[in-house]
Amino acid sequence: MKALTEEQIVDKLKDFQGWDYHENSLHTALEFENFKDAFTVMTRIAFEAEKLNHHPDWSNVYNTLEIYLSTHDAGGVTEKDFELAAIIDQLVN
Amino acid sequence: MKALTEEQIVDKLKDFQGWDYHENSLHTALEFENFKDAFTVMTRIAFEAEKLNHHPDWSNVYNTLEIYLSTHDAGGVTEKDFELAAIIDQLVN
Numbered sequence: 001m002k003a004l005t006e007e008q009i010v011d012k013l014k015d016f017q018g019w020d021y022h023e024n025s026l027h028t029a030l031e032f033e034n035f036k037d038a039f040t041v042m043t044r045i046a047f048e049a050e051k052l053n054h055h056p057d058w059s060n061v062y063n064t065l066e067i068y069l070s071t072h073d074a075g076g077v078t079e080k081d082f083e084l085a086a087i088i089d090q091l092v093n
Numbered sequence: 094m095k096a097l098t099e100e101q102i103v104d105k106l107k108d109f110q111g112w113d114y115h116e117n118s119l120h121t122a123l124e125f126e127n128f129k130d131a132f133t134v135m136t137r138i139a140f141e142a143e144k145l146n147h148h149p150d151w152s153n154v155y156n157t158l159e160i161y162l163s164t165h166d167a168g169g170v171t172e173k174d175f176e177l178a179a180i181i182d183q184l185v186n
Contacts, residue, residue, distance in 0.1 A: 035148045039139045046132045055128050059152035 003076030012082055019085055025057070025070040026081050030092060032063045041065065041092060048087045054080045056088075096169030105175055112178055118150070118163040119174050123185060125156045134158065134185060141180045147173045149181075 004012070009021050019028045032038040038060055045067075049055045057068040067088065069081040097105070102114050112121045125131040131153055138160075142148045150161040160181065162174040 035139075036143055039136075039143075043132075043136065046128075050129055050132075055155050057152070057154045059150070061150045062148050 001071060001074050001078040001080055003071065003074040003078055009077050016082075016085060016089065018089075021077070023068065024076055025068040026077055026085050027069075028067050028085075028088070030065045030067070032065070035062050038063050038065050044091050045088055048091070049084060052080070052084060052087070054084050056084065094164060094167050094171040094173055096164065096167040096171055102170050109175075109178060109182065114170070116161065117169055118161040119170055119178050120162075121160050121178075121181070123158045123160070125158070128155050131156050131158050137184050138181055141184070142177060145173070145177060145180070147177050149177065 006021065009026075013019055013021060013026070016026075018030075019026055021027070030038075030041070032041065042058070042060060042065060045056065054071070057070070059066050069084055070076060071078040071080055099114065102119075106112055106114060106119070109119075111123075112119055114120070123131075123134070125134065135151070135153060135158060138149065147164070150163070152159050162177055163169060164171040164173055
């Protein structure tokens with residue numbers, strides 16, 4: 001899978017809300033009611049990521065969740081990252 | 094709950110393996126076989142943290158898990174952080 005160009009990424013991001021292109025990754029920051037809600041969403045994302053065999057770089061502090069998506073093998077953002085971003089959006093919204 | 098002094102923290106850390114005092118927190122970095130194993134341990138930690146009402150600042154990249162424990166309200170490391178660190182050690186080892 002080939003890394004997308006910055007132009008392609010910025011163009012595709014127009015279809016996404018709350019995501020930006022940051023540190024060579026697709027990036028979003030989410031906020032929940034509390035830790036339990038944040039971790040519940042993380043768990044649902046974890047199952048989808050495992051199924052897709054494509055995993056997020058993410059960090060959680062209490063009710064906040066920060067996610068970076070990139071394809072390490074390709075050295076950048078690929079279609080697979082957009083695929084996972086779309087799945088995350090479906091789970092969150 | 095009062096923040097411990099650096100001297101107290103360093104002294105108490107002698108009873109812990111794989112933890113250090115970093116960025117005003119108790120810090121450890123763990124590595125697992127794969128994502129599923131890492132997230133499984135995260136889930137077990139999440140339940141204990143919720144029960145303790147004391148939550149880690151943590152980040153996960155595939156099979157790795159980095160954990161920072163501090164008590165935000167106290168502005169540093171407290172007994173509660175050592176309590177959670179001990180629980181995490183029990184779950185991991």
